[in-house]
Amino acid sequence: MTHMLKTTSLASVLALTASMAVAQQTDLTIGLQLEPPHLDPTSAAAGAIDSVLYANVFEGLTRFGPDGSVGPGLATSWEISEDGLTYTFTLAEGVKFHDGTTFDAEDVKFSLDRARAEDSANAQKALFAGISEVTVVDPQTVEVTLSAPDGNFLFNLAWGDAVIVAPESIENIKTTPIGTGAFMFDNWVQGDRIDLVRNEEYWGAPAYLDSATFKFISDPTAAFAAMMAEDLDAFYAFPAPENLPQFDADPRFKVIVGSTEGETILAMNNKMPPFDDVRVREAVAHAINRQEIIDGALFGYGSPIGTHFAPHHPDYVDLTDISDYDPEKSKALLEEAGIETPIQVKMTLPPPSYARRGGEIIAAQLRQVGIEPQIENVEWAQWLETTFRGKDYGLTIVSHTEPLDINIYARPDYYFQYDNPDFQALMEKVAVESDPEARSEMFKTAQTTIAEDYVNAYLMQLPLLTVAKTGLMGLWPNAPTQATDLTGVTWEE
Incomplete structure (x- = not known):
């Protein structure tokens, strides 16, 4: 009798343990490289705000x-x-x-x-x-x-x-965002994480997850270590592409390779000498070897671009030949423009790997033609304040992740300060044109115009590289906008 009781108790314990083992996980910790400067998506250019809050907390x-x-x-x-x-x-x-x-x-x-x-x-x-x-x-x-x-x-x-x-809630929106989405803001430990919890009274299809934590890890090495230790369930836009083969070979993880809307550019301050001379901007463009940047900064991931337009868009025109790698032409253009080399220029680099690693490669390429970038590594908030708003820079590297955003070139006060009345008029026509074929031709003209004006040096379309635990389902593979939409994310049963 005693033996029977013990056996039954052991069976119950084993059954309970088994049920606990297969209980579906309802929380998520996901890594991001960039932390938002604040939490109001309606009053800042930082895509990092949308990365956390778009669709999750706020809706349009x-x-x-x-x-x-x-x-x-x-x-x-x-x-x-x-x-x-x-x-x-x-x-x-x-x-x-x-x-x-x-x-x-x-x-x-x-x-x-x-x-x-x-x-x-x-x-x-x-x-x-x-x-x-x-x-x-x-x-x-x-x-x-x-x-x-x-x-x-x-x-x-x-x-x-x-x-x-x-x-009612606008006054404190930068620290306490109040939206209508499937998740509610819970907590922000600055420099570390943002916690969201499921909105139990959500008007639409409820989220599967009970809670989600966005963990901010800017250092690629630390990001790799955190994933390997399983401190994170996923890392969206993983910043260390050189580590992807290790994750691919590990059955605990899966690698999701997608595309973004991110046109990655070496932006030039068009109103600051010497970049107010189109010959100097063209010289910069011809000094750059795109594939070397893609291989060195992104380990082969990413597509070369020759204008500010996504290659996956049906109206994209391949204009990479207009700014092909030709350092001898760069030197000739600088001489023609009367530039005495070497010339020093200020280059600001925000935290993402494509900027920091890519910036070092580009600086070496520019030095070959007599342009000496003075690199300043800046944090994201500082980049927004001094480079984007203050326009205190000569060169900078950034990925523009907004969809179909070529119209930014129609804003003379935008940070690269390109002022072309003909381009502005073209964008006004695009805005009111409803015929798809006519709009397509206008977009092609727009792409060609900014490529031939060498407004910026167009580098590559940023890939979206995500590492996740094998059982995690529902993450967006591509990024049609800068967002980490968790409303459909769940764990495999």
């Missing part, structure tokens, strides 16, 4: 899907007037912000009016420049009137800069 009227398509978000449907000027949005019902306040048409009006206001701090204010009026029809209906038709309007509203925020 429309949203990007994993394939880059635009679909419904907080607006479940819309009607467009025949003249293309009026968009009438029907809003999702029963939506609440994470602080319990109700989401309605007033919040949409507040968000869009704030984004387009004269004193707006929105980094993509141009997205909203065509809005002439936002009208609340009733709590579930909002009407947006444009000053001219805009074939990109629904696309623009899907950006992280266009998410809907509330007047």
Whole structure:
């Protein structure tokens, strides 16, 4: 009898242990290289904010899907007037912000009016420049009137800069983001991590995960160590591509290789001598060996580009020949421009590996033609303040991860300060053109114009390299926008 009791107890323990072993994991710790400077996606250019908050905490009227398509978000449907000027949005019902306040048409009006206001701090204010009026029809209906038709309007509203925020919580949004998404902000330990928890009252399909932690690890070696030790469940945009073969060979992990919208450029300050001379900019472009940068900084991952346009886009034109590697031509152009070499120029490099590693390679290439970059490694917040906003630089390396963003070249006050009235007029025509073939031709002209003006040196399309534990499902393989959407992420049963 005693023996039987002991046997039964042991069986119960084994059964319990087995059930615990197969219990599905409901939390996630995911690594990112860049930490956001603050948590308001509507008032900063830092893509790192969207990386944590887009779709997870904040939502817009429309949203990007994993394939880059635009679909419904907080607006479940819309009607467009025949003249293309009026968009009438029907809003999702029963939506609440994470602080319990109700989401309605007033919040949409507040968000869009704030984004387009004269004193707006929105980094993509141009997205909203065509809005002439936002009208609340009733709590579930909002009407947006444009000053001219805009074939990109629904696309623009899907950006992280266009998410809907509330007047009740706007004051503290930079440290306590209050959105409508499937996850709620829980905690931010600056320099370490951001914690999210599932929104139990989410209006749409609930998240599978109970909680998620974004862990910020800027050093590639530390990122590798953290994954190998299984301190992380995944690392999105893994910064050490040289380690990918080790993960590929380890059954605990899988490597996901995708693409981003990230045109990686060596930006030149077009209003700062000597880069105000197109011959000098062309000399820089011809001094650069793209494949050497791709091999040395990204270990062979990435595609060469010759203009500011994604190669996977159907309207892309391969213009790499316009800025082919030709150091002798670079030297001749510098001589023609009257530049006495060697000439020193300030090069600022933000933290990502493509910038720091790529910058060292580019600096060596430029020295071969008489240009001496003075490298300053800066943190992301400092880059945004002094390079992006302050325009205190000669050269810098950055990846532009916003989708279809060639229109930034139509902004003379943008950080590379390219001022071409003809290009600006072309972008105005693109904005109102609805015929796909005509738009395609305009995009091709735009790509060629900036390539021939050597506005920047176009390097490569940034790959998306993600390492994850084998059982993790639902991460986006590609990045049609800078986001780490966890709303569909789950663990294999």
